[in-house]
Amino acid sequence: MRAAWTTGAEALRARMVNPVQLAAPSPEAEMPPYMESFLAHLRLLIGVPFDYLVADSRLLPDESIRFFYLDRSWCDRLVDGALSVGKIGTREQAHHQAHAPQAQQQLDRTERVVRILQRGLQDFPSAKQTGDQNPDAGQIVTGLLLRSAAVSGWPQMDVRAFSGDVPAGIDPSQVSNSLVMSLLRLERLSPSVLIALFQGVPKLVWCEEPHHGVQFAVQENGRGGFFIPVRDASGKALLPSNAPANQLPVPFRTGGRRVIAVAQLRKDIIKKDQDLSTHTGAPHLPAQTGAAGYAISVLSPPWRQRFQKAAGTFSGGINIASAVERPQLAVAIKSLLK
Amino acid sequence: MINQFDPPRGSMYLYDDITPPTVDGSYKMTVSTNINYGTSQSAPIDRFFDIVGPRFTLDPTIVTSVFPPRNGQGSYEDSLPQIVFSRRTFPWERRIDSDSNPLPKPRDNSNPPNGDIPWVALLLFEEGEFTLLQNQTLESVVPVHVFTALGSPANILCDAVEADAGLLQSLLPSREELQLLCHVRQVNVEDRELSAGSSDGFFSVVMSNRLPAPNTICRACLVSLEQRTDLVRADPPAFEYDLGSRGNVLNLANEVGGLSLGLPVLLAKTRLVLLHSWKFTVQGPGTFRQLMQQVNIGMIGQTAGNQPQLTDTGHLHLPILDRAGENEIAWYRGPLVPWQLTRDPLGPYHSADQCRRATPETGAEDVSYAAAFEVGRQLAAADARLAQELMRWRRESYKQAARADTITKVQAAIAVDLPTALNDKLRAPIAPAVSVSAAQALASGGLPVADRYRINIAAHTAGMDPAALATTWAIAADQAKAILGGDPATLGAVVAPVAETPRPNVTLEQVAADTAGLNRLATARDTLLQTAILKLGKPTGGTK
Numbered sequence: 001m002r003a004a005w006t007t008g009a010e011a012l013r014a015r016m017v018n019p020v021q022l023a024a025p026s027p028e029a030e031m032p033p034y035m036e037s038f039l040a041h042l043r044l045l046i047g048v049p050f051d052y053l054v055a056d057s058r059l060l061p062d063e064s065i066r067f068f069y070l071d072r073s074w075c076d077r078l079v080d081g082a083l084s085v086g087k088i089g090t091r092e093q094a095h096h097q098a099h100a101p102q103a104q105q106q107l108d109r110t111e112r113v114v115r116i117l118q119r120g121l122q123d124f125p126s127a128k129q130t131g132d133q134n135p136d137a138g139q140i141v142t143g144l145l146l147r148s149a150a151v152s153g154w155p156q157m158d159v160r161a162f163s164g165d166v167p168a169g170i171d172p173s174q175v176s177n178s179l180v181m182s183l184l185r186l187e188r189l190s191p192s193v194l195i196a197l198f199q200g201v202p203k204l205v206w207c208e209e210p211h212h213g214v215q216f217a218v219q220e221n222g223r224g225g226f227f228i229p230v231r232d233a234s235g236k237a238l239l240p241s242n243a244p245a246n247q248l249p250v251p252f253r254t255g256g257r258r259v260i261a262v263a264q265l266r267k268d269i270i271k272k273d274q275d276l277s278t279h280t281g282a283p284h285l286p287a288q289t290g291a292a293g294y295a296i297s298v299l300s301p302p303w304r305q306r307f308q309k310a311a312g313t314f315s316g317g318i319n320i321a322s323a324v325e326r327p328q329l330a331v332a333i334k335s336l337l338k
Numbered sequence: 339m340i341n342q343f344d345p346p347r348g349s350m351y352l353y354d355d356i357t358p359p360t361v362d363g364s365y366k367m368t369v370s371t372n373i374n375y376g377t378s379q380s381a382p383i384d385r386f387f388d389i390v391g392p393r394f395t396l397d398p399t400i401v402t403s404v405f406p407p408r409n410g411q412g413s414y415e416d417s418l419p420q421i422v423f424s425r426r427t428f429p430w431e432r433r434i435d436s437d438s439n440p441l442p443k444p445r446d447n448s449n450p451p452n453g454d455i456p457w458v459a460l461l462l463f464e465e466g467e468f469t470l471l472q473n474q475t476l477e478s479v480v481p482v483h484v485f486t487a488l489g490s491p492a493n494i495l496c497d498a499v500e501a502d503a504g505l506l507q508s509l510l511p512s513r514e515e516l517q518l519l520c521h522v523r524q525v526n527v528e529d530r531e532l533s534a535g536s537s538d539g540f541f542s543v544v545m546s547n548r549l550p551a552p553n554t555i556c557r558a559c560l561v562s563l564e565q566r567t568d569l570v571r572a573d574p575p576a577f578e579y580d581l582g583s584r585g586n587v588l589n590l591a592n593e594v595g596g597l598s599l600g601l602p603v604l605l606a607k608t609r610l611v612l613l614h615s616w617k618f619t620v621q622g623p624g625t626f627r628q629l630m631q632q633v634n635i636g637m638i639g640q641t642a643g644n645q646p647q648l649t650d651t652g653h654l655h656l657p658i659l660d661r662a663g664e665n666e667i668a669w670y671r672g673p674l675v676p677w678q679l680t681r682d683p684l685g686p687y688h689s690a691d692q693c694r695r696a697t698p699e700t701g702a703e704d705v706s707y708a709a710a711f712e713v714g715r716q717l718a719a720a721d722a723r724l725a726q727e728l729m730r731w732r733r734e735s736y737k738q739a740a741r742a743d744t745i746t747k748v749q750a751a752i753a754v755d756l757p758t759a760l761n762d763k764l765r766a767p768i769a770p771a772v773s774v775s776a777a778q779a780l781a782s783g784g785l786p787v788a789d790r791y792r793i794n795i796a797a798h799t800a801g802m803d804p805a806a807l808a809t810t811w812a813i814a815a816d817q818a819k820a821i822l823g824g825d826p827a828t829l830g831a832v833v834a835p836v837a838e839t840p841r842p843n844v845t846l847e848q849v850a851a852d853t854a855g856l857n858r859l860a861t862a863r864d865t866l867l868q869t870a871i872l873k874l875g876k877p878t879g880g881t882k
Contacts, residue, residue, distance in 0.1 A: 255575075
C-alpha cells in the first residue's frame with residue numbers, strides 16, 4: 001500500500017511555518033503533491049481490490065504464473081473516477097475537461113517513480129524531479145501475476161526483467177543497464193500472490209530466491225540421503241553436481257534426528273580434497289582451516305528461474321519457456337592479522 | 339566507507355573467527371610505580387574493572403537476521419537454520435570453559451580447526467521436544483558446579499529451555515563442531531540486504547547442525563554453553579551416511595536400549611540458558627526450484643484447460659443486477675489483458691455511465707471501464723486528504739482563471755501596457771502592476787502643455803485652415819495660403835514647448851549656504867513691505 005505521504009506532526013509544522021499553505025514558487029497549475037502521488041499509485045493499480053484485477057479465480061489458479069499487458073484505458077478510467085470526487089457541477093467538469101490532458105501527461109511521468117516512493121528511497125519532490133527528466137509519454141506496461149507457494153515461502157523474491165537475452169548464470173551486476181527493464185511495481189498482493197509491472201515488453205524474466213543472508217543447506221539425493229556439491233575455494237560448484245564424483249554424502253548422527261555429524265563431514269571434505277589432488281588439474285576444495293571453510297562447503301546459492309520467450313503459441317510479446325539455473329556466488333576465506 | 343579490504347560487490351569474505359582482545363569478565367589492574375632514592379620503594383595500586391557483554395540475556399537488537407524467517411512457513415527441510423549478529427566478536431566474547439573447569443580434550447586431536455571455541459550454540463528443537471521456561475533463577479537452570487564456575491552471580495533471572503538429557507546430547511555439537519558452526523562473514527556494505535543500517539559489513543553467524551524435518555513446527559534456540567563442561571563432549575557420537583527412508587522416524591532402539599541399560603541420564607531433564615529463540619513451520623510442497631518448475635505458465639486468459647468462459651476479446655460474462663432491478667449478464671474485463679490495447683483517446687470521462695459500452699453484436703453491456711471508474715472514485719472518496727487536495731487543486735485553478743480574466747479586462751478598459759507574461763507569473767500581484775503602468779502612461783503619454791494660446795487649435799478651425807479653404811472654394815492650395823496671409827505658418831506653425839529651465843535637485847543645506855540668494859530674497863521682501871506701507875498710508879507698522 002501507499003506509504004503515508006506526511007504525518008500529522010509534519011502537516012502541523014508545515015501549516016505553522018507557512019500559513020498561506022502554498023509555497024510561493026510552487027506553480028499552481030500542477031497537481032498538489034499528495035494528489036499526484038495518489039493518482040500515480042492508482043495508475044499502477046495500487047489499492048485496487050484483487051477481484052477487479054482477476055475477476056475469476058480460474059484466471060489465476062494455484063501454482064501458476066500469468067503474464068499480461070496493462071490496459072492503459074482501464075487505468076485512465078480509474079484516475080477519471082478518482083478525479084470525479086467532489087465534482088458537483090459544470091464548473092468542476094469544465095475544469096477536469098481542460099486539465100485532463102496535462103494531468104495524464106504528468107501522471108505518465110510520475111508513475112515511473114512510484115516504486116522509489118514505495119521503497120522510501122526518496123521523498124516525493126526529489127522523486128518527481130527524477131521522473132520529470134524523462135518526458136516521454138506513457139509506454140507499454142506489462143507484468144506478471146504469480147500465485148505460488150514460492151511466494152509465501154520465499155518472501156522478497158527477486159524479480160528482474162530484461163529487454164534482451166542474457167546468458168544463463170550471469171551475475172546481475174554484469175548485465176548491461178540498457179537491457180534491464182525498469183520495474184514499476186513489485187509487491188505481494190496476498191501471502192501467496194505476487195504482482196510485478198514492467199515498463200516495456202520483456203524478453204526474459206528472472207525470479208530469483210532472495211539473497212538476504214546467504215544460507216546454508218544440503219541437497220537431497222533422492223534416495224533418502226543428502227549430499228553437498230563439491231565446491232572449490234571460491235564457492236563455485238564443480239558442475240555437474242549430479243555426477244557422483246561431485247557429490248559429498250552428508251554424514252548424520254545415528255538416531256534419525258537429522259543432526260549432521262559436522263566434524264565427520266569436515267574430515268570427509270579433507271579426504272575428498274586429497275583424493276582430487278591426486279588427479280592433475282583438479283581444483284582444490286576450500287581449505288578446512290576452520291569454520292569458514294566448512295561454511296563455504298555447505299553454502300546454498302539462490303536458485304534462479306528464467307522465463308523466456310520461445311517459439312510458441314501466443315502471438316503476444318511475452319510467451320514463455322522456463323529454465324532453472326543456479327548462479328554462482330563468489331566467496332573467499334580470509335583471516336584477520338593477529 | 340569503502341576501503342581496499344572490503345570485498346567487491348556480490349562477493350563475501352569468510353573468517354574462521356574474530357576474537358576480542360580481552361574476553362568479558364572481571365579484571366584486576368595493578369599499577370605500580372618504583373621509586374629509587376637510596377632504597378627502592380614501590381607504590382602499587384589495585385583497580386578493578388569489568389568487561390561486560392551479553393551473558394544470560396541477549397539484547398535482540400544485535401540479532402541482524404535469522405533463517406528460516408521468524409514465524410515463517412515453507413519448505414526449509416534442506417536448510418540449516420542460522421542466526422546472524424551485527425557484532426563480529428559476539429560468539430567469542432566469553433570463554434566456554436575455565437582453567438578450573440576445563441572442557442575435555444578430544445581423543446583424536448590431529449587436525450583441529452582454527453580459532454577459539456564459541457560460547458553459544460544454535461539448537462533446533464521440534465515441537466514437543468522442549469519446554470520454554472521464563473524468568474528462572476540461574477541456580478535452577480545450571481548445575482551447582484557450573485554455577486560456581488560462573489562465579490556464583492546473585493539474583494540472575496534468565497530464560498531457559500528444558501529438554502530430555504538424552505535428546506539434548508544427541509543434538510548438542512561437540513567441542514570441535516562448535517567451532518565449525520560459528521564463523522564471521524564480511525559482505526560488501528552496498529549489498530543492502532545484510533548490512534542493516536550503518537554496519538561495517540561484518541557479521542558473525544551461528545549455524546545449527548540439525549536439518550528441520552518436513553511437516554514439523556520447529557524452534558531454533560540460541561543457548562549459552564558457558565562453563566557447561568558437563569554437557570559439551572570432546573568427541574562427536576557415531577554417524578551414518580544414509581538417513582534412509584526412515585526420514586524423521588526416531589530410532590527408538592537407541593534410546594530404549596539406553597533405557598534398558600538403566601542410564602538414569604535418559605529420564606533426567608537438562609536446562610540451558612536461552613538467549614534467543616524463534617519458531618518456524620516446515621511445510622510446503624518443495625524447494626524453490628521444484629515449485630518454480632511446476633508453475634503453470636501462460637498469458638492471462640489464454641491458457642487451455644480449466645478456464646472460465648471468455649469471449650474472444652477476453653471479457654468475462656458476469657451476472658449483475660442493473661438499476662432497474664433486473665438480473666443481467668454483463669461483460670467485464672480487468673486491467674490485465676493478454677494483448678496490447680490502444681489507449682482510449684476519448685477522455686476524460688465524467689461519470690461511470692459515460693464509460694458503459696454496449697457490444698453491437700449481442701447488445702450485452704460492457705461494464706469494464708465503468709467498474710474502473712467506480713473503483714477509482716471509491717478509493718479516492720475513502721481518502722479524506724485526497725478530497726481536500728482535489729478541492730485545493732480546483733480552487734487554485736479557479737483563482738487563476740479569475741485572475742486571467744481580470745488582466746484581460748483591465749487591459750481592454752484602460753489601455754495600459756501591463757508587464758509581459760503577467761498571466762504566467764501566478765504569484766505576481768495585479769493591482770500594483772496596473773497602477774505602475776497607468777502612472778507611467780500618464781507621465782509619458784500626455785500631450786505637450788506648451789500651446790498656451792490654443793494657436794494650434796485655432797489653426798485647425800475651418801476658416802483658418804488653408805486646406806479647408808482650398809476644398810471649400812475649390813481653389814488651389816497656394817491661393818488659399820495666399821488668402822490667409824501667404825505664409826503657411828501664419829497660424830499653422832507648430833509652437834514648440836518652451837524649454838524648461840534645468841533645476842537640479844538641491845538639499846536644504848545647499849540652499850542655506852547660498853548667502854547671495856538669501857540676501858536677494860531678504861531685499862525683495864523689504865521692498866515689498868516698503869511698498870505696501872506706502873500704499874496703505876500707515877506711518878509705521880509693527881508687522882514684520
